Amino acid sequence: MLNSSGNLDAPPALRATTPGWRDPRLWIGVALVAVSVVVGARVVGGADESVAMWSVSRELAPGDVLEPSDLEVTRVRFAQPADARAYFGVDDELPADRYLLRGIGVGEMVPRAVLGAPRSDIAHVSVSVPSAQVPPSVRSGSVVDVWLAPRPGAETARARLAVSEVTVVEAPRASSGFGAEGQRQLVLGVADEGVDLARVLTASGTDRLMLVGRG
Missing domain, CATH: 3.90.1210 (Type Iii Antifreeze Protein Isoform Hplc 12)
Known part of the structure; x- marks a missing residue:
């Protein structure tokens, strides 16, 4: 707009105003800062609890x-x-x-x-078990029950428990170097009480041993 002297009038200067406490943007900013502080404190506190x-x-x-x-x-x-x-x-x-x-x-x-302390009443016994009768989860340290399958031809007989809660000391993978094909050679920690040990040793390699995992 021209003034009386023929020059353009400069627009009035606008001063920046500080947002008042009623300005919602101010409260949103405060809320974001507060949330950041709380989250950060929880993260640091959680790390300190390890x-x-x-x-x-x-x-x-x-x-x-x-x-x-x-x-x-x-x-x-x-x-x-x-x-x-x-x-x-x-x-x-x-x-x-x-x-x-x-x-x-x-x-x-x-x-x-x-x-x-080591137990003197536990014997480490190497046994041959059909691979199909060894659960895939069995490894060193597993606890298993050892069962005996019925003898061939005994159709009415049932499997019976030979010894319970036996620790598997060693459980190498099946290999042709361990004897007959399809066999797993395992080392079991069996209580040296005579009867249980004799049952396991007698059944080893006869395809009658079965292992049942206990978790």
């Missing part, structure tokens, strides 16, 4: 002795803090008897109940 525990760096079989070189540090967050007492933490002193009563897999934490 504890350093011992786990094993290699697979260990029943009867092995746990050595310090087998251990590595794993940070774990327990849903119930009391559950940590069932395992060895890095601040715990390992017992003098570190004989493994069952196997431990790679990366598994070390339960207190798995360590103890």
Whole structure:
């Protein structure tokens, strides 16, 4: 717009105004900051709740002795803090008897109940079992029941339990080097009580042994 002197009028200057406390944008910003603070505090707090525990760096079989070189540090967050007492933490002193009563897999934490002194009444027995009668999940450290199938021709006979809760000490893969085709050569820890041990040894290699996993 021209003024009386023929020049254009400059538009009036607009001053920036500070948003008032009623401005919804202000409250949205405050809410976002508050949410960020709460989430960050929870993340940091959750990380602080993890504890350093011992786990094993290699697979260990029943009867092995746990050595310090087998251990590595794993940070774990327990849903119930009391559950940590069932395992060895890095601040715990390992017992003098570190004989493994069952196997431990790679990366598994070390339960207190798995360590103890060797049992003199357990014999390590090598047996031949048909591969079809060995559950695929069976490995070193598995606990199984050993059953005897009926003898050939005994149609009315039933399978019977030979010995229960036997630990699998070794469970190599099936190989032609272990004898007849389709056989698994396993090492079982059987109580040396005479009768049970004799049943297992007598049935080994006769295609009569069957293993039933117990978890």
